[in-house]
Amino acid sequence: MCNSHQPPLVTRRSNKALPIPNVPVADPIDGLLTLEDLQQPVVLNLVVWPEAAVGHSYQLTWNSVLTGEKKYITTEQPGDALTLDIPPGLLASDGNYDAGYGAINEVGGQTAYSPEIPLIVDRTAPGGTLLAAMVFPVETHDGVLTSAELTALGDVLTTEVPGYTGMAWGDRIRTFWGDVVGPEHTVTTSEVNEDLVMLNFTRAFLESLGDVEEPAYFTVTDRAGNVSINSLSKTFKLFLQEIPQDYPAPVCVQADDGVIDDADARATVAVDIPQYPNAQVGDKVTLYWGSHPLPEVTLQAGDETSDPVFTLNVPYAAVALSGDGDVDLHYEVRRNELAVGSSLRLSVNVNLTLAGPQDPDPETPENEALDLPIIRGTSGNPNNEDNVIDEDDFLLEATAVIGWKDEFAISDRISLYWGSQTTPVVYTLRSSDIDRDLLLTIPNELMAAEGTGDAIKVAYTVTHAGNPNTSRSAAQNVIVRSQGELPGGPDGLLRPVFTNANQYNAISPVNSPDGTPVFIPAYINADKYPRVSVVFHGYNRANGDTPVPGGSVEFTHVLDEFEQVDGYSFRVTAQQLSLICEGRGEAYYRVEGPDGLMVNSPTTDVIITMAIPGQGC
Incomplete structure (x- = not known):
């Protein structure tokens, strides 16, 4: 039972002259709301009644009681659509409900009630805790x-x-x-x-x-x-078979998605020979891929009781023998050189055709018919070298050159992958690209996210809408060198130092009676990038991982010429330490580099223990 401290609500009989509302997601037969419906806001639809005027209001009725948000007529005209949200709390419990709306003349105080429609909320699984077994003959x-x-x-x-x-x-x-x-x-x-x-x-x-x-x-x-x-x-x-005649069809899980594609074939296609009646040690099983037999396999001890009796790995060359399209698979069993059974057919659809040129060596992951991508910097310096992004190129876009192939087709999709980055550079071939090498622009953000290295692997794929297969190029090794001009240089920023921390890495009233300094060490390129944002967060034991209000500091400081050489200290005040009391603190700083790039330092942690025995903080 739900007790309310509000005045009792008066219900009224519905006014059949008001337009009937509806809940679109509810079942039109009985008003049932599905579990999926209840995951989204449930809305009551109604229309402006003929007598409505500006300032009149309308409100949801739930089991004939006005409830929920009251809304007002502003510019709407009779017949216009209105909506009322049904509060989720009203739908929290299973049950049968009636929903409608009240139309209220706020000036005169008259309220009319629409006819209500049924709604059902049901989150209870059928059968309860026990479902009896089916009864068989x-x-x-x-x-x-x-x-x-x-x-x-x-x-x-x-x-x-x-x-x-x-x-x-x-x-x-x-x-x-x-x-x-x-x-x-x-x-x-x-x-x-x-x-x-x-x-x-x-x-x-x-x-x-x-x-x-x-x-x-x-x-x-x-x-x-x-x-x-x-x-x-x-x-x-x-x-059901007194004498085995039609053995169970072979099973090919890789065909369950509707097609055996190039990726399936490269991995070798696994075909299960299921348990067939009266299987015996020494049986010889021959799998046929279309009309092409694979080498026969002999059942060994233990196979005859297994299900499947064994699995055959069909190599790419055998899958390709029957070409693309529907291919029937079946197996035959021979015992003592006599045929004793043949399986039902399993029809599989094969599609090995690649977008672009076909792979001359499908046993390898790469399509050797695709040219390696060529990566070029865009700085315009005369010392540019293919597949080298040097200091001058590091902060610029790069260009990838994809060699043209006559087998490419309009709408082929080229996706170029840079190192370990999962977001590719994508380009769709157009008619204007025919017979010309493709030039793809590589955003600087993509290269910056991967960073530098002597062998950043760059490769591309070719796909086409409606074709399940992906053709992959070999990877080009690209040298990427940083300018070394970021704040902190190639080794990055040093972590800040709590200079007053004791041997236990703790700040206390003994070593920090008037607050405690946090030192920002000098860093490479400070003269170019002196803008530092310092951050200190304090956490007490009661707050866990939530910063203590008033116990944190975040501000930006521009280092002067002396601080750029000697470093910079900021102070956490005694009041802030007192607010933290018993807990921990952490500090780090970030420096604004070229083009607004923010470089973060490592974070330094320290113990905060300001409580004095018998006195607290």
Whole structure:
């Protein structure tokens, strides 16, 4: 029960003359709001009523009680759209609610109430803490379902899903046989009244499982999106082929996304030979990729009981033999030189065609038909050297030259990657690029983010919309040298020093009775970049990682000619130390370099212990 200290709210009967509101996301049948709906603001839509005038107001009614924000008519005219947000707190609990609005004449004090519409909030998963198992026919009670038994059942295995807690129309029942998804069913009103649902497993589905012994169970998802726990399961063996004829099809996980592409083939395509009936040591299995047989493989001891019995890695050359398009995979089994079975077909779609020129050596990650990128600085100095970004180029853009290939096509997408940076420079080929080397501009920020080095690897990829394959160039090693003119020089800024800290790295009233200095050491290029921003944050034990209000310092200082040589000290006051009391402090500084680039120093930590025994801080 919710107790309120506000005056009781008076409810009124609705005025059927007012336009009926609506909640767009609610189910039009009963007003159900799904879990997804409840993750977003829920809005009541209404329109300006005919008698509305400027200054009149409107407010949400919830179960016939005015609540939420009151809004006012300003420039809106009768028939114009209005909205009222339903406060999330009203939707926090499961239940059936009625929502509408009150139209209020603020001058006269008259209030009329619209018809209310139903809303349902349901966050409770169906079934509660227990879902009974499906009930299968008596033919399965001995632990086996044979082909003859299934034939006698009309080639359909019918099971009963018992009624469960919260059963309602629109519930979606999903069945599972082991890891395989089975038939699905939507509960009807009549099934709710009967308190049971009948489901059918067809012979085609059961045979697709093979002769397995896996648990069968189900889950329930209601219309609101609540998902039940797994039901209890039933397990029995399927034995639907008296004499093996059609063995289970091979399995190729890399084809599950709809295509075996160039990347799959380069990694070698893994094909599982699943457990087939009566597998025996010494069986010889031959996998066919289209019409091309791979070398046969002999089952070793232990293979016959494994599932899969083994996995074959199909090399790129074998995948390419049948070309692009749909390719059927199957395997044949021979025992004592006699054929004893052949599998069902697995149809896979193959697409190995690359954007741009085709790879002459697909066994390697790179496409050797693509030219290495050539990187050039843009400083204009006569000593420019390909694939060298020197001190003059470091703060400028660079240019990447991509050699033209006749196999390139309009709309090919070139993505150039600089070192370890994940954001590429992207260029889409246009008709004006044909027969000319491509020039890509490399932003300076990208190079600066990677930094300097003697072997920054730069490579590019070629892709095309609708083609799943990516063609990769080999990597060009690029030398990048910094100007060495950033604040702190090549070794960077030194960390600040708490000069009064004792041997325990602590600041106390003993060593810092009048505050404590923090020293900023002199740094290389201070004469060019003297603008320093110093930062001190203090944290006490009670605040954890939240700076103590008043216990922190942040300010900017421009070093004079003496400070540029000798360094600079700033002081944390005694009052600030007292506010921190017992805790810690940290200090760092940043220097504004070329083009506003900020260079940060390392952070120095210190213990703050200002409390005097018996006196505190």
